[in-house]
Amino acid sequence: MTAVLTYSAIALLMLAVVVLLARPRQAGPIQEIEICSDEGGASWEGPDLSLAERIFDRTDYLWLRDQVGFAPLAESLLRSRTQMALQWLRAVRRSFDKLVRTPATPPGTHNPAAARESLNLLRLTLRFHLIIGYAILVVRLFGPYHRLIPSFGWMPSLLVRPSASDPYRSADAARFS
Amino acid sequence: MVVQIAIGLSYLLGVTILVRGGKGGFLSKFSFFFSYLTYFLVTGLVGLLILQVAPQYFPTFFWFRFFTLVVAEFALLVEIGDHLFMAYPALRLLGRALTFGIAGVFLLLYILPSFLAARSSDMAVLELVKRSALTKVVIIVVLVAAARYYRISLGRNVGGIALGLTAYLAIHTANFALAEHFGRVAYGPIFSMVGPLSQVVSLTIWACALWRYAPVEEHRLSFPAVGGAPGASLTDQLGRYNAALEKLLRR
Numbered sequence: 001m002t003a004v005l006t007y008s009a010i011a012l013l014m015l016a017v018v019v020l021l022a023r024p025r026q027a028g029p030i031q032e033i034e035i036c037s038d039e040g041g042a043s044w045e046g047p048d049l050s051l052a053e054r055i056f057d058r059t060d061y062l063w064l065r066d067q068v069g070f071a072p073l074a075e076s077l078l079r080s081r082t083q084m085a086l087q088w089l090r091a092v093r094r095s096f097d098k099l100v101r102t103p104a105t106p107p108g109t110h111n112p113a114a115a116r117e118s119l120n121l122l123r124l125t126l127r128f129h130l131i132i133g134y135a136i137l138v139v140r141l142f143g144p145y146h147r148l149i150p151s152f153g154w155m156p157s158l159l160v161r162p163s164a165s166d167p168y169r170s171a172d173a174a175r176f177s
Numbered sequence: 178m179v180v181q182i183a184i185g186l187s188y189l190l191g192v193t194i195l196v197r198g199g200k201g202g203f204l205s206k207f208s209f210f211f212s213y214l215t216y217f218l219v220t221g222l223v224g225l226l227i228l229q230v231a232p233q234y235f236p237t238f239f240w241f242r243f244f245t246l247v248v249a250e251f252a253l254l255v256e257i258g259d260h261l262f263m264a265y266p267a268l269r270l271l272g273r274a275l276t277f278g279i280a281g282v283f284l285l286l287y288i289l290p291s292f293l294a295a296r297s298s299d300m301a302v303l304e305l306v307k308r309s310a311l312t313k314v315v316i317i318v319v320l321v322a323a324a325r326y327y328r329i330s331l332g333r334n335v336g337g338i339a340l341g342l343t344a345y346l347a348i349h350t351a352n353f354a355l356a357e358h359f360g361r362v363a364y365g366p367i368f369s370m371v372g373p374l375s376q377v378v379s380l381t382i383w384a385c386a387l388w389r390y391a392p393v394e395e396h397r398l399s400f401p402a403v404g405g406a407p408g409a410s411l412t413d414q415l416g417r418y419n420a421a422l423e424k425l426l427r428r
Contacts, residue, residue: 007307007354011347014314018343021321022336052425096418101327102411103264117412121267122274124415131422 055085058145078143085144089136096132100125183373184221190380191218194387203334203390209256210338213249214383220245247309251280253342254316260335260393261324266411271323276316283312300357307353310346317343332393337386345379 061081065074138146191214198204204211220242228235258272288308295301317339324331331339352371356364 004354004358007311008351010311011314011350011354014311014318015343015347017318018314018321018340021318021325022331022340056425092418092422096415097327099411099414099418100267101265101329102267104266104411106263106269115270118266118269121412121415122270124412124419125267125271126274128415128419128422131419131426135422135426 052088055081055088056144061145078145081145082139082143085139086136089132089139093129093132096128179370180373183370183377187373187376187380188218188221190377190384194380194384197384197388201390206390206392207256207260207334207338207387209249209252213246213253216249217246243306247306250313250342250346251276253338254313254320257317257335257339257342258320261320261329261331262327264393265327265329267415268327272320275319275323279316279319280312283308283315288312299361303353303357307350307357310350310353314343314346314350317346330394333386333391335393337382341379341382341386344382345375348375348378 061074061077064070064077194214195204195211195218198207198211224235224238224242227238254276255273258276260272262268262271288305291304291308292301295304321331321339348371352368352375356368358364
């Protein structure tokens with residue numbers, strides 16, 4: 001009986017979701033502002049990228065914490081930078097979505113070159129969403145100063161094979177001090 | 178009696194939709210949908226003819242028709258996705274990618290295991306139909322949600338096709354779940370009634386939605402070139418976004 005109720009509920013829920021999602025959006029003032037102004041967007045040229053580099057740069061945080069010794073202030077800076085980083089990433093995503101929504105006349109049905117181009121564009125779009133989704137998750141969980149790509153700096157020491165003549169070459173005594 | 182009325186009404190609505198599509202000149206715009214509808218009507222008539230002339234072949238024909246319609250509904254989903262994202266070069270194949278991706282994952286993880294583990298052929302068929310119907314509803318929900326994310330208006334035609342198909346599949350799923358639970362003896366009469374009634378519901382929605390041609394509206398606003406020089410190709414601009422984001426990640 002549970003399975004019947006579950007399936008019936010899921011089916012009706014899905015129907016309700018489609019009805020809700022299929023409703024036309026009201027083009028209100030918020031949407032127009034968002035589309036018309038460039039304030040909500042971010043670009044990759046000029047000052048915007050340097051702004052991003054500053055948001056994600058930990059120098060100020062380390063200076064406050066280690067050199068000046070204001071740990072509470074450093075934590076406060078970290079929190080505000082996290083919010084800024086998230087806002088910046090979301091603005092970039094909005095800007096990207098705007099670009100993606102640029103309409104164009106559809107090509108003919110039998111056009112292999114256009115199909116390849118569409119496939120490449122879709123790949124770039126999905127790749128961007130995957131990367132930015134991951135970046136937002138990491139910033140939300142660990143803050144803007146965490147490495148977004150895990151470091152594999154320890155790998156070379158494992159990959160270097162000690163030669164027969166020098167069996168202890170890969171060992172570094174300094175690491176054990 | 179209810180079943181006969183429902184079947185008659187289904188034919189009336191189906192023919193009306195085809196006539197309106199022909200008069201409005203948009204049959205070719207929704208080629209999958211109108212092919213599906215034509216196939217549904219013609220094979221229904223052939224089934225009635227077989228039932229009168231050679232009833233021993235009717236069960237085989239019924240299941241053949243039934244399963245071809247189940248497969249054809251996936252083609253309808255592809256058409257819905259194509260219409261939603263056709264105007265946007267970067268999203269043109271998104272509908273197909275979502276449809277094939279979700280269908281593939283659900284087939285491997287949700288449909289096939291239950292089909293292979295079914296105790297009898299009856300149960301296997303019920304599970305297959307129920308689960309494939311739910312998979313299609315999930316695909317529709319994801320397609321409509323993706324369109325809403327990108328602020329793409331569904332339009333009366335595509336929205337109606339999606340809604341009609343969802344209503345049909347939702348009733349179908351619940352009907353097959355109930356049939357599986359209560360069995361052929363207890364639920365059989367209701368089961369045979371709900372099927373044609375669900376067709377009437379979806380055909381009524383389709384008739385209203387496809388009364389006249391109303392395509393998916395595309396954005397009329399022209400956006401400034403972002404992330405590249407004006408006139409740079411969309412591929413270059415999207416590539417620049419990806420490259421810069423990667424640079425940020427590797428810092």
